[in-house]
Amino acid sequence: MHPLPLEIAPDIFYIGVLDPDIRTFDIVMHTANGSSYNAYLIQTSQGVIIVDTVKKEFQELFFNRIESLCDYAAIRYVIVHHIEPDHSGALPELIARAPHAKVLISPQATTMLKALTGSENIDFETIWTNKQLRLGNKTLTFLSTPYLHWPETMSSYVEEDKLLFSGDVFGAHYCDRRLFNDKVGDFWYAFEYYYDHIMRPFQSYVKSALKLYDRLDIQTIAPLHGPIIRENPSTYIEAYRQWSTKLERHKEGQKVLSIFYLTSYKNTQEMAQAIYEGAESVENIVTNIYDLASIEEQNMIRILEESDGFLIGTPTINADAPKPVWNLLSCLMFLDKQGKSAGAFGSYGWSGEAIDHILARLKALKLRVPPLEPMKIKLIPTEEELQRCFCYGVEFAEILNGKMIEIDLA
Ligand code: FEO
Numbered sequence: 001m002h003p004l005p006l007e008i009a010p011d012i013f014y015i016g017v018l019d020p021d022i023r024t025f026d027i028v029m030h031t032a033n034g035s036s037y038n039a040y041l042i043q044t045s046q047g048v049i050i051v052d053t054v055k056k057e058f059q060e061l062f063f064n065r066i067e068s069l070c071d072y073a074a075i076r077y078v079i080v081h082h083i084e085p086d087h088s089g090a091l092p093e094l095i096a097r098a099p100h101a102k103v104l105i106s107p108q109a110t111t112m113l114k115a116l117t118g119s120e121n122i123d124f125e126t127i128w129t130n131k132q133l134r135l136g137n138k139t140l141t142f143l144s145t146p147y148l149h150w151p152e153t154m155s156s157y158v159e160e161d162k163l164l165f166s167g168d169v170f171g172a173h174y175c176d177r178r179l180f181n182d183k184v185g186d187f188w189y190a191f192e193y194y195y196d197h198i199m200r201p202f203q204s205y206v207k208s209a210l211k212l213y214d215r216l217d218i219q220t221i222a223p224l225h226g227p228i229i230r231e232n233p234s235t236y237i238e239a240y241r242q243w244s245t246k247l248e249r250h251k252e253g254q255k256v257l258s259i260f261y262l263t264s265y266k267n268t269q270e271m272a273q274a275i276y277e278g279a280e281s282v283e284n285i286v287t288n289i290y291d292l293a294s295i296e297e298q299n300m301i302r303i304l305e306e307s308d309g310f311l312i313g314t315p316t317i318n319a320d321a322p323k324p325v326w327n328l329l330s331c332l333m334f335l336d337k338q339g340k341s342a343g344a345f346g347s348y349g350w351s352g353e354a355i356d357h358i359l360a361r362l363k364a365l366k367l368r369v370p371p372l373e374p375m376k377i378k379l380i381p382t383e384e385e386l387q388r389c390f391c392y393g394v395e396f397a398e399i400l401n402g403k404m405i406e407i408d409l410a
Contacts, residue, residue, distance in 0.1 A: 005041065005065045005069060006179065008040070008179075008220070008228055008230075009158070009161040009163050011042060011043040011137075011138070012040060012041070012042050012158065012161060012222075013040065013041045013042075013043070013065075013069060014038065014039075014040060014179060014222075014228070015039050015041045015050075015062060015066060016036055016037050016038035016039040016040070016062070017036065017039075017055075017058040017061045017062055018034065018036045018175050018177060019034050019036060019037065019055070019058065019175065020033060020034035020175045021034060022034050022035055025173050026198075028197060029173060029197050029198075031173035031174070031175075031190070033174065034173075034174075034175030035173040035175055035225050035226065036174075036175055036225060036226060037053075037054040037058060037086055037087060037224070037225070038052070038222065038223060038224050038225060038226075038228070039051060039052045039053050039054050039062060039087075040052065040165065040222060041065075041069055041070070042138055042158070043069065044136030044137055044138045045136030045137050046076070046136035047074050047075065047077075047135060048069075048074045048075045048076060049075075049076065049077045049078075049079060049135060049140070050066070050075055050078045050079070050098075050101070051079045051156075051165055051222075052079065052087050052088075052165075052224060053080075053087060053088055053089065053090035053091045053094055054086075054087070054089060054090050055086045055087075055090075056085070056089030057089070058089075058090075059089060059090035062090050063090070063093070063097070066094075072097045072098045072099070073098075073099060073100060075098040075100065075101045076100060076101065076102065076135060077103075077133060077135065078091070078094060078095070078098070078101050078103050079104045079105075079127075079133075079154075080104065080109060080113070080154075081153060081154045081167040081224065082149070082150060082152070082153045082154070082167045082168055083105065083109045083112045083113065083116065083150070083152055084149075084150055084168075086224075091103075091116060092116060092117045092118075095117060102123045102124060102125055103122055103124040103125075104124070104125055104126075104133065104142075105124055105125075105126060105127065105154075106126060106128065106144060106153070106154050107126045107128065108146065108152035109152035110124070112152065127142040127154060128142060128144050129142065129144045129212065130142070130143075133156075137160065138158060138159075138160055139158070139160060140156045140158055140159070141156065141157045142154055142155075142156045143155040143156065143157065143209070143212045143213075144212075145166075145167060145169060145205070145209040146205060147205040148167060148168055148169050148198075148202055148205055148206065148209055149167075149168045149198045149199065149202070153167045153168060154167060155167050155169065155209070155212070155213075157216050161219070161220070162216075162217050162218060162220065163218075163219065163220040163221075163222060164213065164216065164218045164220070164221050164222065164233075165222050166222065166223045166224075167223070167224055168223065168224050169199070169206075169209060169223065169240075170191075170223045170229060170236055170237075170240070171194055171198070171223040171225035171226050172187050172190040172191040172193075172194045172225060172226030172227065173194055173225055173226060174187040174190040174225075174226040174227065175226075179227060179228055180227060180229075180230050180231070181227040181228065181230065181231055181232075182230065182231035184227045187226060187227055190226065191226070191236065191239070192239070192243075194225070195239075195240065196301075196334065197334060199240070199243075200301075200305075200334050200335060200336070201333065201334055201335055201336055201337075202336060203243075203244040203246075203336040204336060204338065206240055206243075206244040207241075207244050207245075210237065210240060210244070213237060218233050218234075218237070219233065220233065221236065221237075246306070247306065249306070250286055251284075253284055254284050254285070255284060255285055255286070255308040255309065255397075255400045255401060256287075256288070256306055256307045256308050256309075257279050257286070257287045257307065257309045257310065257311070257396070257397060257400055258287075258288045258290065258303050258304070258309075258311075259272050259276050259279075259287065259289045259290070259310070259311045259313065260290050260292050260295075260300075260310065260311070260312050260313065260325075260328055261289070261290075261291060261292060261312070261313030261314070261346075262291070262292040262321075262322055262324055262325055263291070263293075263313070263315065264315050265315075265347075265380075267315070267347035267377070267380055267381060268313045268314065268315050268345075268347045269313075270347075270381055271313055271345055271346065271375065271377060271381055271385075271386070271389045272311075272313045272345075273289070274381075274386040274387075274389035274393065275311065275313075275345065275375070275389045275392055275393035275396070276289045276393060277390055277393065278389065278390035278391060278392065278394040278395075278396075279393035279394065279396060280393075280397075281390075281394060281397075282397035282398055282401060283401075284401055285397040285400060285401060287393075287397070288303070288307075290303065292324040292328060297327065297331060300327075300331045301331045301334055301335065304328075304331060304332065304335055304340075305335055305336075308339075308341065309340060309341035309343075309396065309400045310340070310341075311342065311343045311344065311345060312325060312328065312329075312342070312343075312344045312345075313345050313346050314344065314345075314346045314354045314355065314358060315346055315347060315348060315354065316346065316349070316351060316352050316353055316355070317354070319353045319354075320353065320357060321354035321357055321358055322354075325354070325358065329358070329361055329362075332367075337365060337367055339368070340367055340368065341367065341368040341369070341370060341396070341399060341400055342362045342367040342368070342369055343359070343362070343370060343372065343375075344358035344362065344374070344375075345374070345389070345392070346375075346376060346377075347376075347377045347378070347379060347381060348377075348378060349379060352376045352378070355375075355376050356374070359374065370395075370396065372395060372396065375388070375389060375392045377389075
């Protein structure tokens, strides 16, 4: 085990903290052995740079590490790659202790900085792609990597050491005192799980970040959580490239429509089948149909991710959609929804509000909801109503295929 602080590259020290007891992160993520809040200190010939801080409850450990390496008066810059409280909790106290420190943040973070510190008088400067900080013998080049995982997130690259401070990117909720990827246990599952929950909704931003990283010769990746990656960093970069690239499993130009349904008395199922047949009759459309009562969440996410459009069929029970339908909708928070079309349909007994609730939710999530007449049928669909379902499937598929219509995205 390494004593902390630990030198991870010439004059660059790990001053982060380990949190082996945390089990749930950001409400939705689990970790079986904790996490870490990584922070770093760079000693240069002209002063010290602090790279990120830690969660407030761990700040005394963080300050002990700084004090073992330098005086607060020597700190010239504090780089805030990500202002989420797990990385900025100790920032207000650090600013108070370091009288000569200037905070470097992205333009998007400025209002958050004021809210976090409760002060209008912070000495700060904004940074963006290609802007550089040269201090003594170290040169840092900044890279804007927004939405990974908040709108303000940045990365930076230390030219002399070929080291990337990647923010949340390439992180993992995995706690191991051995710190380096070639020393810790097998954390690949945690690395992938972290991607799935934190990065996956922002795939297009992941691709943009990778384009910036591709210009660099990266030998070490120092993320904000989990192991520091110094062995085979390209493996981890390539994994992000693969995960952020939609698989082209279908012929060029083909669109995938997925129909999910839940059914009590097979009425909504019959509607789903008729819509499926209508959509299937349209050229270049690959249609799939799934019973929501028998599908795992991870599979829902994968199917939704691969779909260009999806439809949700639901009965109405006690004026609402049943829980499996809301489970499906909750999966959308883990996905990049840009450009996906969606709609809802269903059979109902008395009131039929479920379809309206689902349509409202889809619109609120900024999905493209075509202005088709809602496909709501009372109880048992007649032959004529099933024919209408067939036509609805045709129409939805044609829209997916590029048929021009006006969609209200408000
Ligand atoms: Fe580790 Fe997005 O904060």
